[in-house]
Amino acid sequence: MSDQPTTPADLAGARYETTVRQQAAKLRDELIKQTIEDMESWLKAAENEWTAAHPDKPFGSPIPPQEVEQYRAKVRTEYFEWVVPAFERYLTPDPDDIDPVIDSLRKIEGMFEGQADTAGNFTGASPALSRINDVRTDMAAWEGSFKNNFIDNFLTPLQSVVPNQRKLVSLVRGQLECNKIIYIRYRAAVLKLLEKGIHATQMLNNARDPKAELWGTLIACAIGTALGAVTGGWGLAATAVLLDAGGTLAQGLIPNPPETNDLSAPTAVEVGIKISQAMNALDHDTSEQERLVANALNEITGMLENNRSKAIFANTAGNFSVAAPQLDDATGKQITDGAFRPAN
Amino acid sequence: MVENVTGGDLYHLWRVSEVNLPRVADVFYDANRLLGGPGKNAGDSFRENTSIYPGSSFLTSSVGAAWEGVRAEMQTMMAQIGTTILDAAQGVRAATQAYLDVDRANADLLNVYLHDPLNHDPADIASNPPAPGADDNPGTPLPT
DSSP states (O other): OOOOOOOOOOSHHHHHHHHHHHHHHHHHHHHHHHHHHHHHHHHHHHHHHHHOOOOOOOOOOOSSSSHHHHHHHHHHIIIITTTTHHHHGGGOOOOGGGGHHHHHHHHHHHHOOOETTSSOOEEESSSSHHHHHHHHHHHHTTEEEHHIIIEEEEEEEEEEEHHHHHHHHHHHHHHHHHHHHHHHHHHHHHHHHHHHHHHHHHHHHSOOOOOOOOOOOOOOOOOTTTTHHHHHGGGOOOOOOOHHHHHHHHHHHHHHOOEEEEEEEEEEHHHHHHHHHHHHHHHHHHHHHHHHHHHHHHHHHHHHHHHHHHHHEEEEEEEOOOOGGGGOOOHHIIIIISSSSEEE | OGGGGGGGHHHHHHHHIIIIIHHHHHHHHHHHHHTTTTSSSOOSOOOOOSSTTTTTTTEEEEEHHHHHHHHHHHHHHEEEHHHHHHHHHHHHHHHHHHHTTTOOHHHHHHHHHOOOOOOOTTOOOOOOOOTTTSSTSSOOOOOO
């Protein structure tokens, strides 16, 4: 299919973890700093207004300075304590943790590489599977109904099951790779959110007009359309939506999502609220993508169970299973009486 | 009928049941062991996105659950095929035995044939049954 999606270095392992923690702490500090400044400027405005409205009272603001200091401490210790834990949630999942699974599936695909040619020979990458041909050759020295049954119901179906298995494993791997890409994009969105959030807060500090700080969540994975033809014979539900890893990678590993969330606001508290709303949007979009992956995997499981249980129950060759040859249950007398005899 | 059987005929069956089919089965058992071993989900592979019951703060992953479903099914599938192949080998072995059991004259057909260096080289690994514990020995599949 395609190259394996590799997590970019800045989104992988300890480096990502450190960045998230540092940036989240920085965002918290900026929000606190800015809120105190907002508070001070609001306090100054209130004092001005109050002094103007009460020219007869000489001592200014009705809020005593000690009380203001208390509120300031409250902003420092309580207002934005949610920021760091909220972003620590994004430390998992690790996209690379799925790698051993994807590698195992790739290994199986490698083992099952190959197919039966028109002459009925199995040509494949695995020397062990090529021994299916040797079995056929050795069995040619024998004849009788048990031999025919052995070839037609067991050996030949075995050859055609192998490419099916390989296709199946590759389909499943594609879904898992899409899931990995989703998590890579998820991490990229987190870092972007932190960066833009810090920026939106700092902008207030510079006392310029707040400009829009736009942020987007993540791009949806490509839906596989070309898979229908292959999987038709398997009886996969017509409504099944499978994801296409190759097509998803073709979008670029981390494409720029449409930026629809504006993080800028007149005060730091409001910026904080917008950041938390953006986190919700990210969670929602990620869950939506995960739902597609889970559904695709469930569809594949259902299809597989259906194929296998029917074929195994009837002891016939199926898309993903082979039947036991009659020879398994033959008595010695049946065999030596001629149903399975040397061909000469 | 029975008199027609030669050591060479039985040797063909012996190759099928002892040398070739176990090695074919091993490929499927290997796949089974990959799916049940390193192919299993490890660590933080999946995001925990679903409450185990409405309102619960304990979360599980919907993708993880779906993957476990398809993984377990594929693991059983590989074991089933491998086992069917070994069963077929057993059927062929029983057929060989049926001919050896016919009478005393037949009993040694295969042994004599196998011990003639012109017919069979017991030191050639690829032409002999896979050794116990060797890479190409099917061993046992992992239960799901």
